[in-house]
Amino acid sequence: MHLKEKLANTALMSIVPSFWLLLTIAIYWETVSLNCQPNPVQVVCKISGETVPGETRVLEIPKAQLAGIDIIDRQRKGKHRIGLITIDKTEIPLTRNWSGDATVQLEGQIERIRTFIADPHLTTLNVSTHRRLPLFPLIMTGGILWFHGLWFKRVWLVSK
Known part of the structure; x- marks a missing residue:
């Protein structure tokens, strides 16, 4: 040869x-944190996380601007992302990767987040995902x- x-x-190999x-990195690396705390004027929700190694994002939005949470960006074969919906119908994706591990972890928290957004008396929420050890990969x-x-x-x- x-x-x-x-x-x-x-x-080729x-x-x-x-x-x-x-x-594997796209599916298992991503983390998301939604931390809502009262400040002197209003309740502010801070969305942060790491989508890929070395790339972090931080976004702050007042709770009063949030209308709900829903599954957004549906793809074929059941792939989707989860995002917050603002009162002006803007979608804020919480996850970057379709049906990644962070999305799967957030699916179990949708009702908790939905209840928090709907109840004006609730002022504190802390939801976060974590990296799990992907044994099969x-x-x-x-x-x-x-x-x-x-x-x-x-x-x-x-x-x-």
Whole structure:
């Protein structure tokens, strides 16, 4: 096998683990925090989180501007995102990735957030997601790396 073929095989075989790693990060890395606290004038909700490594976002909105929470951006095959709805019908996505782990965790909190927004007497809310250890993707990543190690050995050391 010539050097050009070896380099082409190496580049081709690097695509799969790179794609798998990016997919795992997109599904499991994202965190979201919705923290509503009273301040001297009004209740302010601070939305923060980390969508990908190194990228954080922070947004503050008064509770009085919120009309509800709902599933937004429905995609085919049941994929969706969760977002806050303002009184002027603007959607504020809480999650970036469709049906990622943060979205799944927020689904269990929708009624709690909905109740908080609807009740003007409630002034404090703290909802946050966390990163969970993705056991299956870690096992798959190990298998993919093992397979690629064998493949690279075959391409670079065995074939002449």
